[in-house]
Amino acid sequence: MTTVANVHEDTDSPFALSHLDSLESEAVHIFREVAGEFERPVVLFSGGKDSIVMLHLALKAFAPAPVPFSLLHVDTGHNFPEVIEYRDRTVEKYGLRLHVASVQDYIDRGVLKERPDGTRNPLQTVPLTEAIQEHRFDAVFGGGRRDEEKARAKERVFSLRDEFSQWDPRRQRPELWQLYNGRHAPGEHVRVFPLSNWTELDVWQYIEREGIELPQIYFAHEREVFSRNGMWLTAGEWGGPKDTEPVEKRLIRYRTVGDMSCTGAVDSDATTLQAVIAEIAASRLTERGATRADDKLSEAAMEDRKREGYF
């Protein structure tokens, strides 16, 4: 749907695009650039809202042909069942091919060790990197946005990674106009972020405009949760709660979807998209600040993880 923004006819010509159309057009352009220049692209798909929007954009970019990429899910093993059900249904619906890199497998094989705090987000880097190498993926789409975190604010749309998936912020290529340079040596790959210029609010507004279905955990529901580090976490087999952490039933929703052990819920009564959008527009906390324990570790937590090959 193309909507001409006609909010200020005194200054904007009839050709001005609405901000959602501008962002959509930019993201579609990025998908098509990758399809045109890379051999084996893959879309990281977690069933979270950003990856769902990415997939929606990819479907639109190549219609009426199928999406010319497969999907990759790095599965921490600490999943919300609603999200896995959504993932599988989506893959089936669009006839997509899904690869799963399982953190649990790595732990079972003794390659990775469970952390004392039970958090598995930092453990995703090795399975991700090995899946990229095994399938020889040369372009890996991620749903990262620059508004999420200050290290991400500095990353390019086309972000070159070495054979260990490492990001070197000092060696980034300047990105000019809409000319993306995806050249890379054998063994290297490029992480591509089509939603770089989107904000959390843009994502939600786009979901509403396009009528995109989301897993139910994004909407207010009653759930048994307990408090840790000021966040509401879902009780589960992953290792929570401890004896000193009382469980209670609360009306909550999730702003982000990740590993259950470090993704917190927020108190909310927003049961519809409109209510969610109103809540976000009025929120005084960023989504990562409100819900991600892994980013609270240090000022450079995200930068350090990205350097090591994280999303």
Place this chain on the structure above:
Amino acid sequence: MSTTSEQLADLSATTLLRFATAGSVDDGKSTLVGRLLHDSKSVLADQLEAVEAASLSRGQDAPDLALLTDGLRAEREQGITIDVAYRYFATPRRRFILADTPGHVQYTRNMVTGASTAELAVVLVDARNGVVEQTRRHAAVAALLRVPHVVLAVNKMDLVDYAEPVFAAIAEEFTTYASELGVPEITAIPISALAGDNVVEPSANMDWYGGPTVLEHLETVPVSHDLTACHARFPVQYVIRPQTAEHPDYRGYAGQIAAGAFRVGEPVTVLPSGRTSTITAIDALGESVDIAWAPQSVTIRLADDIDISRGDLIAPAGDAPATTQDVVATVCHVADQPLAVGQRVLLKHTTRTVKAIVKDIPSRLTLDDLSQHPAPGQLVANDIGRVVVRTAEPLALDTYADSRRTGSFLLIDPADGTTLAAGMAGDAFAAATAPAAPQDDEGWDF
């Protein structure tokens, strides 16, 4: 803060403005950016808390808003901005993408990067110092990159007693200089970023100024113009051929319109082959439309089954660019390794990448005073120079003055893929525009 449904409806229908800020910490750029973000309520509580904590731990008493944008560890440790930071904020009237470019390190390269996609550039000067060498360099980069709107923010007006003559003299000097470089529209605004005068709220200290605040200007500056008057250009990104039972014969050319508008029924020429056909359909991401314009991503279908692939350009039959293998351009060198005469490179223009050789580097340009240095032999990081490049295949190249999108290109090192230089085809600067009338009541005009 409560949000009404009308406000939300507004939020979903706003336009998008990409702009860049140029200036150094000494000019108060970080304070200005911080204030725009803070006063438009785009800095959220946890971000401000983090900045306050980090500032305290460094022994600063006030929150250092530069920490909001300095995202890398090295930047925080050294207290400098290394790289372009992109910031996002919104008002009920518009969504903004701000490319915040550092003042010192890799200055030219970063400002060129930030300005390449910007529709507006904010140049800051310190009211006490007026137009200095760095200001002229900022104006030159904005002119070179053909940023359509330039704002001169004369900062620290509080330190010159909010005196109109100080502002008027700086505004006139800058406007004259930038106009000579061909900057089409210049708006001068007297501000104090620290005190908040004329950034978001109008100043009570400068009754003599009748123009907009910085934010008001950002909210109302036109982001688009009459695209039917431009040369229409459509670089083909990807050919969509489903070959399914449902769509056995579908063949669509996917791309983002780089300039102008295309209509169904319009005769077109495909370059470089020169073959012609007619547009039979335009699919705008799931919706069939009769007309589409830049920068929409669409799929175009043609009446004739002609050989078209990625890298080709579709243009109106009567308005196709000439193809050429000899590119004369201004480049900004952005890599640490130099660019030398005789060097073999790759040239990436729209969706086409071709082999090329640097035939000549006739001159290097000093941005401070616009002096030309003939035959430098090579260009190094942050140099601006003229180059002559011979390509292995013909390119459908416009001048950068005609089209920022189809007149720009990258030079790439074929050995390691490094982006060496950013190129703009044709003359470096536009012919001088008549200097705008001195600051009048409105303070700006279109």
